[in-house]
Amino acid sequence: MKFLFSSLGKKIQVAFSGLLLCIFLMMHLINNLALFVGPEVFNKMVATLESIKPIIRVMEAGLLIILLMHIGNALQLTFKNRKASNSKSSNNQTSTLNSRTMAVSGTIVLLFFIIHLRYIWYTYQAHLFIDETETYYDVLLRNDWGYLGHTPTAVFYVLAIMFIAFHIKHGFQSALKTFGVLKQSRIGLLYGLSFIFWGFIPAMFIVIIISIQAGIIN
Numbered sequence: 464m465k466f467l468f469s470s471l472g473k474k475i476q477v478a479f480s481g482l483l484l485c486i487f488l489m490m491h492l493i494n495n496l497a498l499f500v501g502p503e504v505f506n507k508m509v510a511t512l513e514s515i516k517p518i519i520r521v522m523e524a525g526l527l528i529i530l531l532m533h534i535g536n537a538l539q540l541t542f543k544n545r546k547a548s549n550s551k552s553s554n555n556q557t558s559t560l561n562s563r564t565m566a567v568s569g570t571i572v573l574l575f576f577i578i579h580l581r582y583i584w585y586t587y588q589a590h591l592f593i594d595e596t597e598t599y600y601d602v603l604l605r606n607d608w609g610y611l612g613h614t615p616t617a618v619f620y621v622l623a624i625m626f627i628a629f630h631i632k633h634g635f636q637s638a639l640k641t642f643g644v645l646k647q648s649r650i651g652l653l654y655g656l657s658f659i660f661w662g663f664i665p666a667m668f669i670v671i672i673i674s675i676q677a678g679i680i681n
């Protein structure tokens with residue numbers, strides 16, 4: 464138990480929770496790819512999720528705990544690094560710069576989360592439809608602040624997702640360095656595989672947004 468609260472234990476917690484968040488992101492992308500199939504399929508999928516709400520609520524609570532575990536441990540490590548950097552060793556300065564970069568990109572990711580949940584998630588949860596003909600699909604495509612038919616919001620989303628990609632990339636780099644007990648060739652392979660999370664998945668989210676803006680999803 465004591466190990467979990469040591470620096471290495473905290474790094475393991477950050478890496479583990481980060482990986483779980485990446486898996487959530489993959490499932491979230493798969494759900495949203497239904498937008499390409501058409502409104503009926505997408506609306507049916509969301510309605511199915513609504514019909515198993517208690518299960519979804521448990522999963523959302525789990526997601527929140529994982530997110531708090533990630534942020535809490537990452538912040539503690541950042542503050543510890545900052546303190547250690549006062550000892551002026553160049554190694555520490557590099558790690559402080561890295562953790563600062565992660566803290567800045569992490570904060571932008573958090574801001575994105577708040578905006579995404581405030582508009583899209585909340586509209587779905589509270590069923591704040593404009594009228595009885597509006598569907599879940601139409602909500603996403605609204606040309607209004609916070610929704611993806613609105614160009615400034617779409618631009619914000621694309622930029623935020625690029626930060627998310629950057630954050631995930633550095634997360635994998637740093638985790639693989641920390642757990643560098645593996646053979647160099649294995650690290651290379653794992654880093655290559657991590658491209659799915661920091662390259663492919665964010666790129667596909669951006670493709671969805673561009674498709675909405677270009678009228679391909681309409």
Ligand code: HEM
Nearest residue numbers: 491495509512523579583584587588624627668669671672
């Ligand atoms: C094209 C981009 C995206 C679209 C169209 C999209 C769409 C949605 C929708 C429709 C919901 C509501 C689901 C429901 O309540 O049934 C939702 C919730 C959520 N989204 Fe996204 N999302 C996108 C990108 C992202 C990204 C990049 C992240 C994370 C970094 C993210 C994190 C979440 C979270 C945490 C929730 C609430 C949990 C849940 O109920 O599933 N989303 N999103």
